[in-house]
Amino acid sequence: MSEVITNIETRWEAGTPHHKHSIALMEELKEIDNKNGLIMDFRTGGDGDNGEYLLYYLDAIFEERERRVDQVILESDRCEHDHLLCAKCHPRDKP
Numbered sequence: 001m002s003e004v005i006t007n008i009e010t011r012w013e014a015g016t017p018h019h020k021h022s023i024a025l026m027e028e029l030k031e032i033d034n035k036n037g038l039i040m041d042f043r044t045g046g047d048g049d050n051g052e053y054l055l056y057y058l059d060a061i062f063e064e065r066e067r068r069v070d071q072v073i074l075e076s077d078r079c080e081h082d083h084l085l086c087a088k089c090h091p092r093d094k095p
Contacts, residue, residue: 004067006060008053022058026051 005011026044030051033040042051 002067004060004063008056011056011059012047016059018055019059019062021062022055025058026055029054 005014005016026042029040030042030044033042040050042054043049044051044055046052
């Protein structure tokens with residue numbers, strides 16, 4: 001399991017795309033900020049914009065959450081045959 005890159009410059013230099021949840025949340029934040037007179041000035045798309053920095057922070061948060069979920073699945077959801085919740089070892093109730 002790879003480590004989440006939290007350094008903004010490293011992410012920017014690598015051209016790491018923004019996480020889809022970061023983009024969606026940023027759009028909502030920008031809309032609210034716009035209604036309140038651009039207090040936070042969440043502009044995106046340029047170097048050093050508040051919104052761009054926030055996007056990178058959100059990317060790291062969402063990637064870390066996904067990494068943790070993946071780790072939990074790897075550690076806890078395998079049967080004695082090392083199957084990931086397989087139907088044979090983990091039958092589901094039929095409706």
